Every structure is written in C-alpha cells, then in structure tokens.
Amino acid sequence: PSHDREVGVADATQDTTRIDDVRIGAVRPLISPALLQDELPVEPTVQSLVERTRVDIGHILHGRDDRLVAVVGPCSIHDHDQALEYAHRLKAVADELREDLLIVMRVYFEKPRTTVGWKGYINDPRLDGSFRINEG
Incomplete structure (x- = not known):
C-alpha cells in the first residue's frame, strides 16, 4: 500500500x-x-461481545455477580493461526465453566519488556526482521 x-x-x-x-x-x-x-472495521458481533464482557466484569468487581474473573494468556503471540486455535479451545472451556468463571483471553501483540531479540508480532509480523509494523 x-x-x-x-x-x-x-x-x-x-x-x-x-x-x-x-x-x-x-x-x-x-x-x-x-x-x-x-x-x-470491528464486526458488530465482536463489538457486542466486548461491551457485554466489560459490563459482566464490572458486575463481578462490584459484587453484583459472584463469579470469578480469570484473565489468561498467552503472554504474546507469534502465530496467527495458533492464536485462533488457542482462542477456540479456550472458548470451549469458558463455556463449560461459565457458571463459576468469566474467562477472558488477554494477549499482547508485542513484547513490551523485551530489550533484545524479537520485539513481537506488531513490530515484525513476518518474523523475518523486515519490521513491517503497518502489517502487524
């Protein structure tokens, strides 16, 4: 582009x-x-999920919902397909445990504390040192 x-x-x-x-x-x-x-653009279903989850987290934090919030990794990703596979598997577990837990997947697309080596998916999405940040 x-x-x-x-x-x-x-x-x-x-x-x-x-x-x-x-x-x-x-x-x-x-x-x-x-x-x-x-x-x-963000798909309406994704926007709705984010909004609903934020409301649910607020209810849990303020004691209006007795579930626990579990924020889980991976810390950062380097493979788009593996991240989606992980998310699908985590979704199945989240659905199974939804009465007791609100499981939220949290992932970085960069490695904010890394000072040497690969800086993350945003900085080098091709994993080849080309640093095509606009693609990341």
Whole structure:
C-alpha cells in the first residue's frame, strides 16, 4: 500500500536523514489509527461481545455477580493461526465453566519488556526482521 512505501533517493530533496541518520536504511510512515479502523472495521458481533464482557466484569468487581474473573494468556503471540486455535479451545472451556468463571483471553501483540531479540508480532509480523509494523 502507499502508506508502506520506503523513502529512497528520489524522495531525498528535503530529506536530511541521509546525512543525519546514516544507520537508517528506510523510513516507513506509520498508518494512522483512523485509517486502520477504516480498513479493519470491528464486526458488530465482536463489538457486542466486548461491551457485554466489560459490563459482566464490572458486575463481578462490584459484587453484583459472584463469579470469578480469570484473565489468561498467552503472554504474546507469534502465530496467527495458533492464536485462533488457542482462542477456540479456550472458548470451549469458558463455556463449560461459565457458571463459576468469566474467562477472558488477554494477549499482547508485542513484547513490551523485551530489550533484545524479537520485539513481537506488531513490530515484525513476518518474523523475518523486515519490521513491517503497518502489517502487524
């Protein structure tokens, strides 16, 4: 997409990064949140689930629902298909235990405390060091 083009020599007329940042090989502008929301709208069923779950969590935290909230991982993901498989399996367990527990899957798409190595799915979604953040 046009929002993921690399800045090259032809773009360098007013670009001082060629002399200021000699270790930078490419500059890619980040997609705006508004554009991302437009390109990937939330389905109404997903929006409804999130809203309903937030209300349920509020009821539990304020003592109006005697279930426990269980927030479970994985900590971060690196494989989209495996994450969906995990979510489907967790959903089956959540349905089975729904009288006693409200199970919420929580996952990061980045590794916020990692200072070396792979930084997460958002930063490197292709797992190849290309850092296509707009794809993540």
